[in-house]
Amino acid sequence: MELKHVIPDVEKTFGRLEFAGEGKITTQRINGQTEIISRGYKVYSDIQRADDLEIILPAHVGEKNIPYMAPVKLIHPKITAEGYKIGNRGFVNYVCHADDLILANK
Template sequence: MELKHIIPNVEKTFGNLEYAGEGNVEQRRVNGRTMILSRSYNLYSDIQRADDIVLVLPPEAGEKHFEVEDKVKLINPRITAEGYNIGARGFTNYILHADDMVKA
C-alpha cells in the first residue's frame, strides 16, 4: 500500500493560519529556459506553535503577495510524507501542499 497523501482537517490541525513570509522557489532549467516547479511560503498557526508551517504551492497558483500576519485560507490542502535515513535511523518529513492560498 502506498501513502499518496493525507487530507487534514485544517481547523483542528492548524487552527487559524497567518502569512509569515516567502520561502523558497524551486526551479529547473529546461531547454535554456528557467521553469518554476513550486513556491513555498511560511505560515503561523495558533495551534502548531513550535515551528512555522511550510506550505508548498504549484506554479499555477502564481506568486502570492500578502502582508505579514494576514489571515489565509488553503484551497485543497493535503499532507505528504517523505522518508529519509541518517545512518541507521529513519526519519519522516511531513510536507503541506495546497492548490492555492487566499486571504481569509
C-alpha cells in the same frame, strides 16, 4: 498499498493560520530554460506552535503578495510524508501542498 497523501481537517490540524513570508522556490531546467515548478510560503499556526509551516503551491498560481501576519486560508491542502536517513536513523518530514493560499475572511 501506497499512501499518496492525507487530506487534513484544516480547522483541527492547523487552527488559525497567519502569513509569515516566502519560503523556498523549486526550479527545474526544461528545454534549456530554468522554470519555476513550485513556491513555498511560511505560515504561523495557533495549534502547530513548535514549527512554522511551509505550504507548497504550484507555480501556475503565481507569486503571492500577502501582508505579514494577515489571516490566510488553504485551498485543498494535502499532506505528504518524505522519509530520509541520517546515519542509521530514519526520519519523516511532513510536507503540506495546497492548490492556493488566499486571504481569509476575518
